[in-house]
Amino acid sequence: MNIVVCVKQIPDPAAPPAIDEANGTLARSGKLVMDDSDSYGVEMALQLAEQAGGGEVTLVSMAPNGETSGLRTALAMGAAKAILVSDEALAGSDALATAKVLARAVGRVKPDLIVAATESTDGYTGTTPVQLAELLGFPSITFAKQISVSDGKLAVQRQTEVGYDEVECQLPAVVTVTAGVVEPRYPSFKGIMAAKSKPVDQLTLSDLGLDASEVGATGSGQEVLSVVDAPQRASGEIIVDDGEAHQRVVQFLQELKLV
Amino acid sequence: MAVGRVLVVVESVGGQALPASLELLTEARSIAGNVDAIAWGAGGAASLAGEVGGYGAARLFDVGDVGDSLPGPVVAGAISGIVASGDAPEVILIPTTYDCRDIAGRLSVKINRPVITNVIDLEAGDDGIRSVHSLFGGTQIATARFTGDKPWIFVVRAKSFAPLQSGGPAAEVIPVQPGDLDATGAATITSHHVESQTGPKLDEADVVVSGGRGLGTKEAYAMVEELAELLKGAAGASRAIVDAGWVPYARQVGQTGKTVKPTVYIACGISGATQHLVGMKGAKHIIAINKDQEAPIFSVADVGVVGDVHQVMPKLIEAIKALA
Numbered sequence: 001m002n003i004v005v006c007v008k009q010i011p012d013p014a015a016p017p018a019i020d021e022a023n024g025t026l027a028r029s030g031k032l033v034m035d036d037s038d039s040y041g042v043e044m045a046l047q048l049a050e051q052a053g054g055g056e057v058t059l060v061s062m063a064p065n066g067e068t069s070g071l072r073t074a075l076a077m078g079a080a081k082a083i084l085v086s087d088e089a090l091a092g093s094d095a096l097a098t099a100k101v102l103a104r105a106v107g108r109v110k111p112d113l114i115v116a117a118t119e120s121t122d123g124y125t126g127t128t129p130v131q132l133a134e135l136l137g138f139p140s141i142t143f144a145k146q147i148s149v150s151d152g153k154l155a156v157q158r159q160t161e162v163g164y165d166e167v168e169c170q171l172p173a174v175v176t177v178t179a180g181v182v183e184p185r186y187p188s189f190k191g192i193m194a195a196k197s198k199p200v201d202q203l204t205l206s207d208l209g210l211d212a213s214e215v216g217a218t219g220s221g222q223e224v225l226s227v228v229d230a231p232q233r234a235s236g237e238i239i240v241d242d243g244e245a246h247q248r249v250v251q252f253l254q255e256l257k258l259v
Numbered sequence: 260m261a262v263g264r265v266l267v268v269v270e271s272v273g274g275q276a277l278p279a280s281l282e283l284l285t286e287a288r289s290i291a292g293n294v295d296a297i298a299w300g301a302g303g304a305a306s307l308a309g310e311v312g313g314y315g316a317a318r319l320f321d322v323g324d325v326g327d328s329l330p331g332p333v334v335a336g337a338i339s340g341i342v343a344s345g346d347a348p349e350v351i352l353i354p355t356t357y358d359c360r361d362i363a364g365r366l367s368v369k370i371n372r373p374v375i376t377n378v379i380d381l382e383a384g385d386d387g388i389r390s391v392h393s394l395f396g397g398t399q400i401a402t403a404r405f406t407g408d409k410p411w412i413f414v415v416r417a418k419s420f421a422p423l424q425s426g427g428p429a430a431e432v433i434p435v436q437p438g439d440l441d442a443t444g445a446a447t448i449t450s451h452h453v454e455s456q457t458g459p460k461l462d463e464a465d466v467v468v469s470g471g472r473g474l475g476t477k478e479a480y481a482m483v484e485e486l487a488e489l490l491k492g493a494a495g496a497s498r499a500i501v502d503a504g505w506v507p508y509a510r511q512v513g514q515t516g517k518t519v520k521p522t523v524y525i526a527c528g529i530s531g532a533t534q535h536l537v538g539m540k541g542a543k544h545i546i547a548i549n550k551d552q553e554a555p556i557f558s559v560a561d562v563g564v565v566g567d568v569h570q571v572m573p574k575l576i577e578a579i580k581a582l583a
């Protein structure tokens with residue numbers, strides 16, 4: 001079974017976030033890392049390919065600046081190869097533009113299954129994978145907390161408000177995974193060394209037959225007008241517990257007439 | 260009015276509209292002259308006509324019974340049919356729920372329009388509608404707008420608006436068809452599983468007590484449940500302990516979980532990551548117990564106790580019991 005995993009490369013979330021003053025979007029210059037949310041998809045795909053007894057895991061990523069370090073992490077986990085769509089014209093792409101680019105890239109692989117995260121850490125629109133599915137004409141199952149594949153059929157436990165549903169569909173399909181679906185492996189030293197020589201196919205917009213006007217900030221049809229500091233909550237009262245701090249909490253609840 | 264016609268996607272459970280949809284119907288009235296709704300459900304959505312009418316919808320597009328299908332492609336197909344019919348809404352408001360986010364993604368491609376997600380407020384101006392967003396755990400507020408052609412699709416977070424009835428008459432029911440879905444409509448639900456939950460619903464409770472990784476063990480979550488029960492509230496959780504399998508997902512508070520706005524939110528052993536804060540920052544009062552004085556949760560707390568949950572919570576529980 002051939003599987004594509006969408007892997008977003010994002011600015012290190014541990015670093016303080018920076019807003020690009022020019023257009024009010026998140027600054028994505030500098031070094032990028034693999035979005036933690038996608039590590040679950042990579043692990044899931046590796047396990048499904050193993051269970052199917054063959055097939056390759058291919059990573060697909062779009063980034064404006066040719067960055068591959070996030071992809072190397074996923075390759076080190078065990079993915080076979082990667083496609084990176086990189087083009088300056090992609091800067092400022094929204095979810096729909098991103099999905100259009102990813103759809104063209106996925107089209108080159110013709111996978112049985114496409115795995116993405118439920119939402120990215122920095123963009124968190126949560127719509128890109130479903131847009132991708134619609135562009136490809138595939139069914140999709142979002143919010144998967146457990147996945148299995150057999151006889152060309154995808155079976156998923158999908159989170160709901162009150163528990164979960166069992167949902168199934170035929171392949172090819174798109175599935176989005178939640179954190180916690182599997183425990184992502186740490187790349188081994190051998191994996192990290194092997195990843196250095198795994199193929200990363202770098203494509204531009206014209207390679208994909210896409211026009212710059214369809215993507216990037218111009219193709220996205222939306223703009224950020226302002227980013228301002230939110231009014232802060234009045235700073236509260238901090239008490240260091242000396243064995244009696246619970247009394248203050250009780251008193252506070254009494255003031256609110258909750259006890 | 261900023262726009263002429265708004266279509267609100269109304270998700271329902273057991274024949275009742277979800278509060279998140281009623282919130283959007285309420286907001287739709289203040290930005291548009293004409294409000295329509297679209298809904299689906301077992302036996303059709305016509306039974307919702309009175310309820311959505313009472314919140315201001317003049318017409319209810321009825322997608323009918325979607326059977327075992329996931330609603331995303333079906334409802335998106337029906338909306339794109341409405342858009343193509345020439346009777347297109349200028350704005351489409353969609354609540355942030357599992358199924359509705361699928362609808363938004365599918366619809367976006369079908370009508371080739373972008374989507375703006377994670378909206379927490381809408382502002383009507385001379386140049387149309389602006390959306391408001393909370394960034395970095397609510398420390399910054401962004402305002403955005405569409406620059407391209409309508410319809411504009413906004414996906415709005417729950418509890419962004421207070422639902423208010425308009426007292427309007429039942430909506431006129433208009434059946435609509437999804438059109439040809441081919442493989443995109445192939446996903447089907449084979450069974451439902453309900454994880455049991457007692458007490459008030461997490462997103463409706465007046466008091467929410469949540470636990471995080473600082474509890475140390477799954478067993479310690481019993482303290483959270485006990486305190487919640489004593490305060491007639493609901494028990495919530497951070498994603499860390501949901502992922503760890505300590506509690507079911509239905510309890511998760513935050514960006515990918517529930518948005519809660521109780522009178523009091525009590526965070527026990529929760530660090531206060533931005534994705535958690537967006538789900539609970541709207542609480543009227545916040546109490547936090549955390550052993551790390553630098554934990555970000557203290558920046559939003561009215562009363563912050565720097566201490567060990569295993570010391571503070573049992574005493575708190577006993578003291579409240581003593582008052583009862």
Ligand SMILES: Cc1cc2nc3c(=O)[nH]c(=O)nc-3n(C[C@H](O)[C@H](O)[C@H](O)COP(=O)(O)OP(=O)(O)OC[C@H]3O[C@@H](n4cnc5c(N)ncnc54)[C@H](O)[C@@H]3O)c2cc1C
Pocket residue numbers: 036037119120121124470471472473474475496497498499500511512513514515516517527528529530531532533534535538548549550551554566567568569
């Ligand atoms: C795309 C995305 C979506 C997300 N969505 C959500 C979401 O919806 N909801 C959510 O909650 N998170 C979400 N997260 C995860 C979030 O970033 C944090 O990882 C998570 O909230 C941390 O949970 P926690 O506070 O329980 O754990 P930690 O961050 O590990 O914090 C534990 C805290 O407990 C304290 N502590 C330890 N021992 C004790 C003790 N004995 N007594 C008192 N305090 C103690 C520590 O000081 C620490 O502050 C999301 C992340 C991403 C990337």
Ligand SMILES: Nc1ncnc2c1ncn2[C@@H]1O[C@H](COP(=O)(O)O)[C@@H](O)[C@H]1O
Pocket residue numbers: 006007008009035037038060061062063095098102115116117118119120121123124125126127128129
């Ligand atoms: N630029 C990208 N490159 C690769 N995958 C992406 C990209 N953007 C989004 N995705 C995938 O879609 C998921 C949801 O992203 P989002 O719509 O931003 O919340 C991500 O977690 C990725 O799996």
